[in-house]
Amino acid sequence: MSLLFFSSSVDYWVGLVLEREQSPRKRKLYLWASLGTNLALLMFFKYYNFFVDNFVTAFTFFGINISARSLNIILPVGLSFYTFQSMSYGIDVYRRKLKPTKDFVTFLAFVSFFPQLVAGPIERATHLLPQFYIKRNFDYDKAVDGLRQALWGFFKKMVIADNCAVHADMIFNHSSEYTGSTLLLGAFFFAFQIYGDFSGYSDIAIGISRLFGFDLMKNFNFPYFSRDIAEFWRRWHISLSTWFRDYLYYPLGGSRGGVLKTIRNTLIVFLVSGFWHGANWTFVVWGLLNALYFMPLVLSHRNRIHIHGISPGRNLPTFREFLSIVCTFVLVVFAWIFFRAQDLSHALDFVGEIFSSSFFTIPQFEGQYQAVTTLILIVLFVCVEWLGRNEEYAIGKLGLTRGKPYRWAFYGFILFMIGMFMQSNETPFIYFQF
Amino acid sequence: MRHLSFIFNFEMTMKKFLKHTILFALFFLIFYIGMVFVWGVVMPPRFRPNLTYPLGAHGFMHTRIQEVKNTNNVDILFLGSSHAYRGFDTRIFEEKGLSSFNLGSSAQSPIESQILLKRYLSKINPKLVVWEVFPATIEGDGVESALDLIANDKIDYLSFGMAWELKNISLYNNLLFGFFREILGMDRDFEEPKSDGTNTYISGGYVERSLEYWHVKPMPAKRLTINPKQLEALEKAIELIKSQGRDIVLVQAPTTATQYGSILNNTMFDSLMSRQGYYKNYNQILALNDSLHFYDSHHLNQAGVEIFDTKFIEDLKTNNWLK
Numbered sequence: 204m205s206l207l208f209f210s211s212s213v214d215y216w217v218g219l220v221l222e223r224e225q226s227p228r229k230r231k232l233y234l235w236a237s238l239g240t241n242l243a244l245l246m247f248f249k250y251y252n253f254f255v256d257n258f259v260t261a262f263t264f265f266g267i268n269i270s271a272r273s274l275n276i277i278l279p280v281g282l283s284f285y286t287f288q289s290m291s292y293g294i295d296v297y298r299r300k301l302k303p304t305k306d307f308v309t310f311l312a313f314v315s316f317f318p319q320l321v322a323g324p325i326e327r328a329t330h331l332l333p334q335f336y337i338k339r340n341f342d343y344d345k346a347v348d349g350l351r352q353a354l355w356g357f358f359k360k361m362v363i364a365d366n367c368a369v370h371a372d373m374i375f376n377h378s379s380e381y382t383g384s385t386l387l388l389g390a391f392f393f394a395f396q397i398y399g400d401f402s403g404y405s406d407i408a409i410g411i412s413r414l415f416g417f418d419l420m421k422n423f424n425f426p427y428f429s430r431d432i433a434e435f436w437r438r439w440h441i442s443l444s445t446w447f448r449d450y451l452y453y454p455l456g457g458s459r460g461g462v463l464k465t466i467r468n469t470l471i472v473f474l475v476s477g478f479w480h481g482a483n484w485t486f487v488v489w490g491l492l493n494a495l496y497f498m499p500l501v502l503s504h505r506n507r508i509h510i511h512g513i514s515p516g517r518n519l520p521t522f523r524e525f526l527s528i529v530c531t532f533v534l535v536v537f538a539w540i541f542f543r544a545q546d547l548s549h550a551l552d553f554v555g556e557i558f559s560s561s562f563f564t565i566p567q568f569e570g571q572y573q574a575v576t577t578l579i580l581i582v583l584f585v586c587v588e589w590l591g592r593n594e595e596y597a598i599g600k601l602g603l604t605r606g607k608p609y610r611w612a613f614y615g616f617i618l619f620m621i622g623m624f625m626q627s628n629e630t631p632f633i634y635f636q637f
Numbered sequence: 638m639r640h641l642s643f644i645f646n647f648e649m650t651m652k653k654f655l656k657h658t659i660l661f662a663l664f665f666l667i668f669y670i671g672m673v674f675v676w677g678v679v680m681p682p683r684f685r686p687n688l689t690y691p692l693g694a695h696g697f698m699h700t701r702i703q704e705v706k707n708t709n710n711v712d713i714l715f716l717g718s719s720h721a722y723r724g725f726d727t728r729i730f731e732e733k734g735l736s737s738f739n740l741g742s743s744a745q746s747p748i749e750s751q752i753l754l755k756r757y758l759s760k761i762n763p764k765l766v767v768w769e770v771f772p773a774t775i776e777g778d779g780v781e782s783a784l785d786l787i788a789n790d791k792i793d794y795l796s797f798g799m800a801w802e803l804k805n806i807s808l809y810n811n812l813l814f815g816f817f818r819e820i821l822g823m824d825r826d827f828e829e830p831k832s833d834g835t836n837t838y839i840s841g842g843y844v845e846r847s848l849e850y851w852h853v854k855p856m857p858a859k860r861l862t863i864n865p866k867q868l869e870a871l872e873k874a875i876e877l878i879k880s881q882g883r884d885i886v887l888v889q890a891p892t893t894a895t896q897y898g899s900i901l902n903n904t905m906f907d908s909l910m911s912r913q914g915y916y917k918n919y920n921q922i923l924a925l926n927d928s929l930h931f932y933d934s935h936h937l938n939q940a941g942v943e944i945f946d947t948k949f950i951e952d953l954k955t956n957n958w959l960k
Contacts, residue, residue, distance in 0.1 A: 341651050341654070343653055343654050573686065575683070576684060611664050611668075614665075615669065618665060619672045619673075622669065622687065622806055622809075623685060623688065624686060624687065625687065627805050
């Protein structure tokens with residue numbers, strides 16, 4: 204709390220000073236003071252041990268023994284999220300896109316808005332802050348819609364993500380005992396675990412906020428139906444991808460300035476994005492892999508060919524679309540292996556086994572009986588998501604034209620499914636650790 | 638006027654919202670209860686992981702409960718987990734002139750033991766209660782055993798209290814399902830087989846396992862963490878037994894040296910149990926062989942049971958536990 208209060212105080216004060224100050228040099232200095240404070244806190248709490256350990260390893264490699272000790276640091280919950288939210292405020296005030304608030308309490312409420320404090324969506328001050336000033340009337344339809352979205356979020360988390368987690372954990376934690384086909388299945392389960400977990404949290408946060416009359420930005424837009432990686436990144440963790448686009452990629456020059464600059468900027472954004480997730484080389488490699496997937500599209504100017512809805516007006520995708528969706532999904536799943544692995548050698552062993560002859564065996568692992576049930580749940584879930592793919596969230600419009608008994612039975616059934624399939628033990632959200 | 642109309646509007650929409658929320662909650666309650674019953678009857682076990690309803694599934698609890706209803710005035714009542722119903726062979730006690738009943742059940746934790754005592758202690762009317770306290774049961778949440786109890790014993794206010802205390806969705810579902818089955822008499826004709834080929838139920842509550850030997854495997858070291866809820870239930874149950882003027886002995890049945898040695902804070906557990914009353918840890922009394930006397934890392938085989946029970950009866954007499 205004190206950390207949150209401290210960084211918020213700095214950003215609030217810098218915002219006021221930036222408004223008054225006219226000298227461009229001084230304004231830049233103040234902005235850097237704000238960014239420096241936020242990044243220093245982030246660096247210390249999240250990356251200190253990582254850097255120390257890697258420096259020691261690097262020096263030892265060259266035969267130089269240095270004594271630097273890692274510290275027992277507890278990562279404050281939500282640090283990466285509220286730091287980025289707070290930084291966007293400073294930058295937007297600096298760019299004069301936003302008038303700074305003079306109300307400290309409102310600013311604190313913006314930074315620590317409870318539904319999205321610990322795992323996003325990372326809101327922009329330009330979008331969320333003004334909502335604290337306007338008088339909010341209780342809107343029945345909005346409140347009901349919010350609850351519906353939160354309900355879907357709970358389903359994603361408690362039915363899909365938590366059940367996938369059981370199998371993904373089993374396979375990833377004992378990966379040396381399993382064949383390539385089993386490991387690939389483990390990666391598949393992890394793909395749905397992380398999607399259900401993170402997008403489920405976002406749905407809950409957005410839904411609860413809407414209940415209170417606040418609109419948060421959309422964070423996921425059915426990413427697993429993406430037809431290429433560029434589209435995937437427009438649909439996955441949107442609040443973070445757009446943050447990097449607006450505050451890092453564009454200031455670096457974006458795709459203006461030649462091929463080399465575009466390659467450099469794309470690489471930087473994906474590497475930083477990977478590193479944002481955690482102090483581990485696995486995240487860096489995950490970012491790098493995504494950059495490699497993305498690069499051909501951006502260089503051939505084909506990164507914006509899928510900016511419209513998926514199969515609009517059709518019940519099923521065309522064969523070509525289906526093939527693109529499957530290929531994109533396979534690439535994403537492959538990258539998730541690095542995201543989930545304990546370390547790089549674990550990830551490489553995992554991938555090595557997948558690309559061995561053991562891939563051509565029937566998957567076998569502890570709990571495979573339940574895994575079939577989980578697979579059936581995933582298929583049902585994907586069908587519902589497909590039906591609602593062009594809405595705000597999958598069940599946004601589902602059954603809305605029907606009568607109340609039908610709608611209530613539908614909500615009741617979702618709650619019943621949660622009661623029937625949820626795990627008994629507590630399973631925290633994955634993104635709480637970031 | 639505009640201000641008033643805003644308040645009026647706000648009140649109307651909020652009232653509508655609250656009214657619909659309450660109505661939906663009522664609707665959902667009925668819907669959920671109905672769905673649990675239909676789902677439980679129609680769906681195969683694969684699609685109801687939180688509605689397992691283990692009727693006659695393990696430990697012969699159904700048969701044991703049927704038998705306890707016709708049991709009274711015994712010398713000894715055994716309580717506890719599988720270590721109790723697989724450790725105290727009532728036939729050996731009978732041979733030594735001691736009548737007994739074994740009310741142990743799979744993973745039975747103090748929360749369930751307390752319920753069994755409330756239901757059957759006065760009826761069985763034992764002179765002595767021997768409670769096998771396997772540390773894992775005092776560490777755990779007790780859900781496995783609670784499910785066993787719900788499916789194989791009657792459902793009454795104690796069952797609802799237990800579910801409320803354990804706060805587990807699986808328990809709630811099984812309780813609702815079991816409640817309906819009981820009302821509709823669906824389990825009335827259920828007959829549990831007395832043997833599954835490996836395990837045989839012996840009249841008096843003991844379960845005999847065909848002779849097998851454990852292949853010794855190393856076990857990772859661990860520390861015991863006591864669940865305060867279980868400790869509280871244990872204390873209350875002991876109070877209940879004593880309040881009826883009965884004696885109680887707490888016993889830790891022997892496990893393999895490999896298993897016992899893997900626990901780093903056994904002394905903490907011993908001192909905690911000693912504070913509850915008379916307590917004996919047979920891991921420190923008997924020197925058994927990990928392979929010859931056990932069929933897995935913590936269950937005695939029949940050869941081990943005979944040694945353990947003989948020694949226990951000897952102690953019973955020496956210490957005059959059975960007054």
